[in-house]
Amino acid sequence: MHELSVVESMVSIVLKHAETNHASRVEKINLVLGEASSVVEEPVRFYFELLSKETIAEGADLNFRKTPFQASCNKCGKEFHIEGIDFSCPSCGSSETTIVSGSEFQVESIEIS
Numbered sequence: 001m002h003e004l005s006v007v008e009s010m011v012s013i014v015l016k017h018a019e020t021n022h023a024s025r026v027e028k029i030n031l032v033l034g035e036a037s038s039v040v041e042e043p044v045r046f047y048f049e050l051l052s053k054e055t056i057a058e059g060a061d062l063n064f065r066k067t068p069f070q071a072s073c074n075k076c077g078k079e080f081h082i083e084g085i086d087f088s089c090p091s092c093g094s095s096e097t098t099i100v101s102g103s104e105f106q107v108e109s110i111e112i113s
Helices: 003-020 041-051
Strands: 026-034 061-067 070-073 079-081 097-101 105-112
Touching: 003 026, 003 041, 003 105, 026 041, 041 061
Parallel strands: 026 061
Antiparallel strands: 026 105, 070 079, 070 097
């Protein structure tokens, strides 16, 4: 259900930028959705359709670019895919790692006319 507030923010951001650029219509919204994000694509689509009604974004295509859940090892520098709950480096075994992608949900760009 948290998708509702996330989509409210997304629609607000899209409309603000579209209006700043004197758009008459939002054609496409390009989104980044991380593999480990708690946001789910289908509810986003549902709430977007509901919240964009009677705005210049109504009917816009939502394009999702999915990013893998990746981490980087602070010891050896290797970047690797995180699977399950094991965040340790597969190369050196270090548990000193930093998440570099996969938890995001953001508007990457919008296409307007």
